[in-house]
Amino acid sequence: MKVLIIEDDPLHRSYLNEAIRAALPECAGVLEAENGNAGERLARDLKSAHIVMDLQMSQRNGIEAARTIWKERPETRILFWSNYSDEAYVRGVSRIVPGGAVYGYVLKSASDDRLKLALRSVFIESQCVIDREVRGMQQKSLGNVNGFTETEYEILVDIALGLTDRAIAQRRNLSVRSVQNRLQQLYVKLGVHQPLGNQDDDGRFNLRARAVAVAFLRKLLNHNALERAEADLTVWLARQAHD
Amino acid sequence: MKVLIIEDDPLHRSYLNEAIRAALPECAGVLEAENGNAGERLARDLKSAHIVMDLQMSQRNGIEAARTIWKERPETRILFWSNYSDEAYVRGVSRIVPGGAVYGYVLKSASDDRLKLALRSVFIESQCVIDREVRGMQQKSLGNVNGFTETEYEILVDIALGLTDRAIAQRRNLSVRSVQNRLQQLYVKLGVHQPLGNQDDDGRFNLRARAVAVAFLRKLLNHNALERAEADLTVWLARQAHD
DNA sequence: ATTTTTTCTGCGGGATCCCGCAATGTCCCG
DNA sequence: CGGGACATTGCGGGATCCCGCAGAAAAAAT
Numbered sequence: 001m002k003v004l005i006i007e008d009d010p011l012h013r014s015y016l017n018e019a020i021r022a023a024l025p026e027c028a029g030v031l032e033a034e035n036g037n038a039g040e041r042l043a044r045d046l047k048s049a050h051i052v053m054d055l056q057m058s059q060r061n062g063i064e065a066a067r068t069i070w071k072e073r074p075e076t077r078i079l080f081w082s083n084y085s086d087e088a089y090v091r092g093v094s095r096i097v098p099g100g101a102v103y104g105y106v107l108k109s110a111s112d113d114r115l116k117l118a119l120r121s122v123f124i125e126s127q128c129v130i131d132r133e134v135r136g137m138q139q140k141s142l143g144n145v146n147g148f149t150e151t152e153y154e155i156l157v158d159i160a161l162g163l164t165d166r167a168i169a170q171r172r173n174l175s176v177r178s179v180q181n182r183l184q185q186l187y188v189k190l191g192v193h194q195p196l197g198n199q200d201d202d203g204r205f206n207l208r209a210r211a212v213a214v215a216f217l218r219k220l221l222n223h224n225a226l227e228r229a230e231a232d233l234t235v236w237l238a239r240q241a242h243d
Numbered sequence: 244m245k246v247l248i249i250e251d252d253p254l255h256r257s258y259l260n261e262a263i264r265a266a267l268p269e270c271a272g273v274l275e276a277e278n279g280n281a282g283e284r285l286a287r288d289l290k291s292a293h294i295v296m297d298l299q300m301s302q303r304n305g306i307e308a309a310r311t312i313w314k315e316r317p318e319t320r321i322l323f324w325s326n327y328s329d330e331a332y333v334r335g336v337s338r339i340v341p342g343g344a345v346y347g348y349v350l351k352s353a354s355d356d357r358l359k360l361a362l363r364s365v366f367i368e369s370q371c372v373i374d375r376e377v378r379g380m381q382q383k384s385l386g387n388v389n390g391f392t393e394t395e396y397e398i399l400v401d402i403a404l405g406l407t408d409r410a411i412a413q414r415r416n417l418s419v420r421s422v423q424n425r426l427q428q429l430y431v432k433l434g435v436h437q438p439l440g441n442q443d444d445d446g447r448f449n450l451r452a453r454a455v456a457v458a459f460l461r462k463l464l465n466h467n468a469l470e471r472a473e474a475d476l477t478v479w480l481a482r483q484a485h486d
Numbered sequence: 487a488t489t490t491t492t493t494c495t496g497c498g499g500g501a502t503c504c505c506g507c508a509a510t511g512t513c514c515c516g
Numbered sequence: 517c518g519g520g521a522c523a524t525t526g527c528g529g530g531a532t533c534c535c536g537c538a539g540a541a542a543a544a545a546t
Contacts, residue, residue: 009326009351011254083252108252162435162453164446165533178494180534187534192405203407204480206502207534209452210405216459216469223466226459237447408503418525423504425523430504449532450504490545496538503532511524516517 001123002046005032006039006053006065007081012108016052016081023116024123036060043069043076050123055082055089061224063092074098079122079129080105081115086219090137091153092228104129148189148220155182157229160212160221171236183208190214244366245289248275249282249296249308250324255351259295259324266359267366279303286312286319293366298325298332304467306332310339317341322365323348324358328377329462334396335471337381347372391432391463398425400472403455403464414479426451433457 003020007013017030031046033039037060043051051069055062062080069076078101080093085107097103104122106115110131118129130138140147148156158168165183169176187193192210215221246263250256260273274289276282280303286294294312298305305323312319321344323336328350340346347365349358353374361372373381391399401411408426412419430436435453458464 011258015254159449159452160456162448162450162456164449167447175495177496181494183533184535203501204410205405206402206407206451207405208449209402209455212452212455213403213405213469213473216466217473219466223459223462226456230456230460420526421524424525426503427505446531488546490543492541492543494539494541496540498537499535501532501534504530506529507527509524509526512522514519514521516519 001027001050002029002031002048003027003050003052003123004039004042004046004048005030006034006036006051006057006062007032008034008054008057008059010034012054019112019115020052020119023119036062036065040065040068044072047073049073049076051076052079052081052119055080055093056084056224061227063089063096063224064228066093067096070096070098070101074101077102077122077126079103079118081108082106083108084219084222085131085134085137086222087137087140088220088222088225090134092225094138102126102128105131105134107131107133148186151182152186152189153220155179156186156211156215156221157225159183159208160215160226161229161233163233170240183211187211244270244293245272245274245291246270246293246295246366247282247285247289247291248273249277249279249294249300249305250275251277251297251300251302253277255297262355262358263295263362266362279305279308283308283311287315290316292316292319294319295322295324295362298323298336299327299467304470306335306339306467306471309336313339313341313344317344320345320365320369322346322361322372324351325349326351327462327465328374328380329465330380331463331465331468333377333380335468345369345371348374348377350374350376391429394425395429395432396463398422399429399454399458399464400468402426402451403458403469404472404476406476413483426454430454433461 001024003024005013005016005020007016013032013034017032020027020030031042031048033042035057039051039053042048053062053065066078069078080103082089082105090105093105102122104118106118106129121127121129154172155168158171163171165176165179168174168179172179187207190211192205192207192214194205212221244267246267248256248259248263250259256275256277260275263270263273274285274291276285278300282294282296285291296305296308309321312321323346325332325348333348336348345365347361349361349372364370364372397415398411401414406414408419408422411417411422415422430450433454435448435450435457437448455464
């Protein structure tokens with residue numbers, strides 16, 4: 001068994017390397033890549049089926065890399081090892097994990113033991129391991145309780161990108177009014193909706209812009225999510241230009 | 244001489260600790276804090292005048308901590324050691340550094356030697372050391388060439404928070420029209436302004452929201468900056484409520 | 487199959503935003 | 517002192533956004 005590390009911080013990389021060797025004595029070798037691009041290439045060349053990777057890397061972020069790796073070989077086992085449990089990351093990961101795939105999500109703040117346990121669970125026992133904190137986020141996020149549905153999240157991303165109602169309608173195949181309805185739901189759920197009798201905040205906030213701000217503050221959106229969305233938007237715009 | 248480390252990643256903390264002991268043999272002791280709050284407390288209690296700190300910590304970010312530390316003792320020497328050279332960070336730092344203070348800004352991706360050199364320069368030689376990459380950002384940012392003036396940045400933050408034109412006018416003591424004028428400048432500088440003859444993008448983008456998106460993508464804004472701005476906004480809103 | 491619930495859609499109006507035009511004020515330089 | 521560069525403000529109009537109302541369509545429940 002070989003393990004591939006994809007992580008841009010050299011300190012964390014060497015720490016991981018040691019942890020892997022200690023936790024997996026049957027491991028035949030450990031390879032390292034310092035960004036998503038190199039990681040994808042190594043994964044492809046070496047057909048490595050065991051990967052530990054960071055999200056949030058400068059060159060190409062972990063979610064993109066994981067997506068293409070899983071697209072090529074869905075049985076690959078990936079353990080995400082991240083600093084953050086931002087809802088944007090959690091949602092991004094659970095969106096791309098193939099059905100029945102084995103993976104894990106451990107925070108860097110977790111203890112040594114927990115990391116090693118996760119390594120064995122995912123790579124040897126074929127068992128998914130999700131950090132409790134991440135797990136909580138996942139439930140809050142995907143369960144509808146105080147969480148956002150896929151469509152609500154979608155429209156949130158669209159306004160965060162700066163699209164108009166009309167453009168969103170075009171893109172999502174909806175009428176303009178429907179887009180506005182969804183925006184309404186979003187405003188309510190984000191707690192941006194101004195209570196009617198309130199004189200204080202009256203007219204202080206531009207709901208659309210405020211929603212984006214709140215989403216960022218709550219880490220529902222983050223820089224990575226925005227970058228991915230922007231990339232998607234760009235290809236859509238290019239496609240539109242041909243018509 | 245004692246040195247205080249403020250850094251939330253334990254790996255980086257111990258690496259820093261070693262680097263400091265190696266670079267500064269005359270150093271009598273190294274203390275560690277794992278977030279901004281603890282760091283401030285230690286700095287105050289120990290009157291430590293030599294600090295190395297990370298920006299972007301979970302509890303209380305580095306800029307806030309540095310601001311209060313410098314407010315209490317402006318002669319404190321702080322070496323910022325950060326993963327990123329986001330314009331938002333650079334601007335945030337240069338906004339709070341007291342006149343004549345000695346400080347440094349080194350990226351974590353820098354070599355061992357560069358870090359040690361910076362430690363000696365800032366703490367022993369009383370000389371400012373700014374990483375070249377950060378320096379470039381600083382010039383691009385503060386020099387008006389392709390950069391943003393303070394007022395433009397201010398209004399960018401205001402719309403990112405989701406304020407209406409009227410609210411901004413109130414807050415900044417301007418007329419609504421002036422606010423809109425400044426927004427105009429901002430749109431032009433961010434390259435969001437749609438060229439009139441363009442049929443393609445016509446009406447696709449909500450300029451206000453798009454400006455925020457572009458600013459985030461360009462790292463002119465980031466999560467920390469938004470959090471700080473939100474805190475400021477909250478106190479202003481509270482003050483308004485009394486009138 | 488019918489009822490219930492949810493979502494989608496059009497209409498319309500008030501608020502806000504985007505921005506051209508023009509007047510005024512301020513600062514600096516010759 | 518006069519003139520130029522620039523920021524500020526008002527006015528006004530067209531575009532967009534916010535959202536209540538109500539009917540149509542789709543999905544879910546009974």
